[in-house]
Amino acid sequence: MQAGAAGAVAAAATGLVDWQQTHGRPRRVGLAHALVNSAALGLQLTSTALRRRGRRREGRLASATAWGVMFVGAYLGGHLVYRLRQGVDQADRSVEPRGFEPVLPxxxxxxxxxxxxxxxxxxxxxxxxxxxxxxxxxxxxxxxxxxxxxxxxxxxxxxxxxxxxxxxxxxxxxxxxxxx
Ligand code: FES
Structure with missing residues (x-):
């Protein structure tokens, strides 16, 4: 669990660096992604604390909820990359135009x-x-x-x-x- 939490903190640090460069919708979705993932991490830490105190049932429930929340965070992360194209090459791949086209006077x-x-x-x-x-x-x-x-x-x-x-x-x- 400690290794997972350390990994999450490291991922959050790199995500924060990327997020500072974003604007508009990607910025809002990035913020939601961060909040949801933070909630998942908080639930996992809560689960660990509960289990250590012998409250295994509540611990399992917190962990299961964390997994559900994590799926939402993962979906938002995927949306950021695959739909909103954050952190990927933004170069225009369209073929070079073959001729001129009138667009305005x-x-x-x-x-x-x-x-x-x-x-x-x-x-x-x-x-x-x-x-x-x-x-x-x-x-x-x-x-x-x-x-x-x-x-x-x-x-x-x-x-x-x-x-x-x-x-x-x-x-x-x-x-x-x-x-x-
Ligand atoms: S320099 Fe970053 S989007 Fe243009």
Missing amino acids: AADLKEGQPRKVEVWDEVERAHIPVALVRQHGRIFAMGARCSHMGGPLDEGWLLRGGLGCPWHGSRYDLKTGSSR
């Missing part, structure tokens, strides 16, 4: 103000967010999801030919898309 794109548009991706069968930027009269386009944790690049800032992510500051070259 050029006059609607203001100099130095990134803007998001949605483009239909035939391979993914989904709309892909794209960030458009007009700088010094030239127009650039790149996937709008930051490859770090999916931050909205269209809400970012321009600096020395790059588009910065508003969440943690990664910067992408406007011409090549590579990170700097």
Whole structure:
């Protein structure tokens, strides 16, 4: 039990580091995941204490409840990774576009103000967010999801030919898309 508790504390520490980088829904789900897992750990510790005092029946009940709570925590953890894609590679895997597609009148794109548009991706069968930027009269386009944790690049800032992510500051070259 002690080893399990130590492992849980270590997992919580790494989870806390990841959670500090999250925003919006992943942040809320991450908080719920942490609270539920903490409750499960508390129940397991309670179970151990009860058994040590000879109250085996109550101890078993606390342990069984902990397992149930732990399943909820595991479900939330899986949801964070597989649905909300936290802690996984966020790089855009859509195939390179073969041609140009009109998305808005050029006059609607203001100099130095990134803007998001949605483009239909035939391979993914989904709309892909794209960030458009007009700088010094030239127009650039790149996937709008930051490859770090999916931050909205269209809400970012321009600096020395790059588009910065508003969440943690990664910067992408406007011409090549590579990170700097
Ligand atoms: S999401 Fe972290 S730098 Fe963009």
